[in-house]
Amino acid sequence: MGDFVPALLVVDMQEDFCPPNGALAVENGRSIAPIINDLLCNRRFAIRVATQDWHPKDHISFAVNHPPPNNLPFESFITMSNPVPGKETQTKPQQLWPVHCVAGTEGASMIPEIKTDCVDLFVKKGMDPGVEMYSVFADAFGNVDSTKSVDTDLKAVLKGKNVTDVFIAGLAGDYCVKCTAIDAIKAGFRAWVIEEGTLCVVPGLGWEKTKEELEEDGVHVIHVDGPEIDMLRA
Numbered sequence: 001m002g003d004f005v006p007a008l009l010v011v012d013m014q015e016d017f018c019p020p021n022g023a024l025a026v027e028n029g030r031s032i033a034p035i036i037n038d039l040l041c042n043r044r045f046a047i048r049v050a051t052q053d054w055h056p057k058d059h060i061s062f063a064v065n066h067p068p069p070n071n072l073p074f075e076s077f078i079t080m081s082n083p084v085p086g087k088e089t090q091t092k093p094q095q096l097w098p099v100h101c102v103a104g105t106e107g108a109s110m111i112p113e114i115k116t117d118c119v120d121l122f123v124k125k126g127m128d129p130g131v132e133m134y135s136v137f138a139d140a141f142g143n144v145d146s147t148k149s150v151d152t153d154l155k156a157v158l159k160g161k162n163v164t165d166v167f168i169a170g171l172a173g174d175y176c177v178k179c180t181a182i183d184a185i186k187a188g189f190r191a192w193v194i195e196e197g198t199l200c201v202v203p204g205l206g207w208e209k210t211k212e213e214l215e216e217d218g219v220h221v222i223h224v225d226g227p228e229i230d231m232l233r234a
């Protein structure tokens with residue numbers, strides 16, 4: 001058998017992504033907490049990481065930071081430039097969101113249902129006001145080393161622990177979970193998304209479309225009661 005060193009990434013289980021008060025609440029967001037806790041506390045992972053979306057008030061993805069009429073949360077897209085000096089001519093459409101996960105606010109805190117005692121490392125992302133960062137590994141332009149958007153080089157941490165396989169759950173399936181899983185592959189890991197451990201901003205078809213995109217990029221979508229997770233039982 002080849003090397004197998006698994007890590008767990010719990011993505012953005014924060015108040016702002018959960019009802020009843022979350023600014024960008026994912027339907028039933030809190031309901032996946034027991035599944036995530038079982039993964040966090042009852043399985044053999046070399047490292048268990050929790051990410052937190054952590055934006056400054058002037059973040060580019062906040063609809064209120066743009067002039068009308070093209071500033072409707074969930075609906076409008078603006079043009080975002082690569083923040084890296086010399087690369088500013090590179091642009092991408094960026095979807096706008098309600099103000100969410102502002103650094104240090106209640107909305108940015110982990111939901112209390114998550115057993116944070118079982119988390120080994122917290123990583124904050126989305127900290128550069130000028131660029132979106134759904135994935136914990138890279139910003140929207142794929143910037144890694146040059147990004148000021150993240151407080152930890154997670155790829156380096158995982159490689160330092162000889163991690164080969166990254167298991168991913170959390171919120172939201174169609175944004176941060178998806179981008180983190182696809183980037184995990186680009187970073188040289190095998191990637192496994194646990195279907196029952198994630199929920200989407202767009203319920204229903206959002207997950208079906210996301211699953212296709214994940215599998216096209218080589219991410220394995222698995223079930224929490226399947227053999228891959230069973231084998232990790234502590």
Ligand code: VGL
Binds near residue numbers: 024134172174
């Ligand atoms: C997320 C939208 C904006 C996520 C973060 O955690 O999936 N989605 N910021």
Ligand code: ZN
Binds near residue numbers: 053055061126
């Ligand atoms: Zn965000």
